[in-house]
Amino acid sequence: MKIRASSPGxxxxxxxxxxxxxxxxxxTAIDRRTYVEVEDSKNIEITSExxxxxxxxxxxxxxxxxxxxVSFRRASYIFTAIKVLEDEIGKINGARxxxxxxxxxxxxxxxxxxxxxxxIASLAFHSGHELSKDEIRKLGWRVEEEVQGASSGVDxxxxxxxxxxxxxxxSYKEIRCKVPLVIGFSGKGSSTKRALEEVRxxxxxxxxxxxxxxxxxxxxxxxxxxxxxxNNLEDLGELMNLNQGLLYSLGVSSRExxxxxxxxxEAGALGAKITGAGMGGCVIAxxxxxxxRVGIRLGGGIPIPVxxxxxxxxxxxxxxxxxxxxxxxxxxxxxxxxxx
Ligand code: PMV
Numbered sequence: 001m002k003i004r005a006s007s008p009g010x011x012x013x014x015x016x017x018x019x020x021x022x023x024x025x026x027x028t029a030i031d032r033r034t035y036v037e038v039e040d041s042k043n044i045e046i047t048s049e050x051x052x053x054x055x056x057x058x059x060x061x062x063x064x065x066x067x068x069x070v071s072f073r074r075a076s077y078i079f080t081a082i083k084v085l086e087d088e089i090g091k092i093n094g095a096r097x098x099x100x101x102x103x104x105x106x107x108x109x110x111x112x113x114x115x116x117x118x119x120i121a122s123l124a125f126h127s128g129h130e131l132s133k134d135e136i137r138k139l140g141w142r143v144e145e146e147v148q149g150a151s152s153g154v155d156x157x158x159x160x161x162x163x164x165x166x167x168x169x170x171s172y173k174e175i176r177c178k179v180p181l182v183i184g185f186s187g188k189g190s191s192t193k194r195a196l197e198e199v200r201x202x203x204x205x206x207x208x209x210x211x212x213x214x215x216x217x218x219x220x221x222x223x224x225x226x227x228x229x230x231n232n233l234e235d236l237g238e239l240m241n242l243n244q245g246l247l248y249s250l251g252v253s254s255r256e257x258x259x260x261x262x263x264x265x266e267a268g269a270l271g272a273k274i275t276g277a278g279m280g281g282c283v284i285a286x287x288x289x290x291x292x293r294v295g296i297r298l299g300g301g302i303p304i305p306v307x308x309x310x311x312x313x314x315x316x317x318x319x320x321x322x323x324x325x326x327x328x329x330x331x332x333x334x335x336x337x338x339x340x
Pocket of ligand 1: 107276
């Protein structure tokens with residue numbers, strides 16, 4: 001049996017960090033994806049050139065500890081996903097897993113959720129378990145919480161359901177609008193865990209002030225929903241700039257991110273801000289003309305034009321003995337029961 005599943009990366013338009021403290025966030029799925037291919041094998045063997053993961057071998061049912069080591073971080077999402085899945089469904093079948101991705105790693109674009117969600121979906125499917133999309137999203141969320149120390153669940157929700165959504169505390173509402181966006185990649189990775197710890201440190205030191213900032217971000221996000229629905233890009237840009245000011249005061253910006261934001265605004269962007277955890281990674285800008293890409297380049301970054309509101313988790317193909325390329329789309333199920 002051979003299964004291929006994929007999930008999208010994401011850009012948080014409004015509300016990162018505040019969403020961890022119960023405020024809403026707006027997030028959109030982008031047209032960059034991670035593909036997981038699973039084939040029958042005795043052990044679990046995982047390789048990925050794109051993620052720089054080579055030759056991980058695990059015996060099904062065997063337990064591992066995740067390490068804090070940065071070079072080990074990507075593998076720790078994989079180990080934890082397998083552990084969480086086995087806690088849920090019992091020992092999984094041996095499988096050769098190959099992962100391909102065109103999402104820049106550890107850059108605020110949800111590369112870990114886009115890995116964990118199709119990995120869980122395809123391994124569960126391969127072991128004959130029919131998990132719903134919501135079950136897959138929740139298992140993915142558990143993996144992120146375990147590896148990062150905290151997670152709002154926004155990344156695994158968008159990696160599972162796709163589209164553009166307003167997310168808060170595990171529940172979400174679809175916003176049926178597309179937002180024009182250019183991403184600027186600083187070329188430097190960011191650690192979600194480190195950024196979350198910095199915000200937590202500031203919260204402990206000045207709880208009233210930081211709580212006020214989180215509430216402010218929440219208010220910006222609520223107003224942004226109206227601006228998106230009215231396709232009012234000027235208002236949206238202004239709200240983005242306000243959100244960025246507050247992210248800056250949470251300590252998650254960096255020289256590279258500030259430089260891309262300043263240069264894209266000078267080039268005529270309607271608004272620009274960090275996307276994701278920050279302290280490295282990416283910014284987003286609302287372009288009103290092509291010069292915004294030039295602005296990002298002048299600011300030292302790599303412009304990535306993206307489509308927003310893209311599809312979520314998909315089982316792309318299942319080859320099972322006689323049956324070939326049995327494509328399954330869209331439905332509520334993240335996988336279906338193995339027939340052979
Ligand atoms: O940088 P990313 O893709 O891991 O996004 C993190 C978003 C945060 O709000 C900082 C954390 C979360 O779990 O919502």
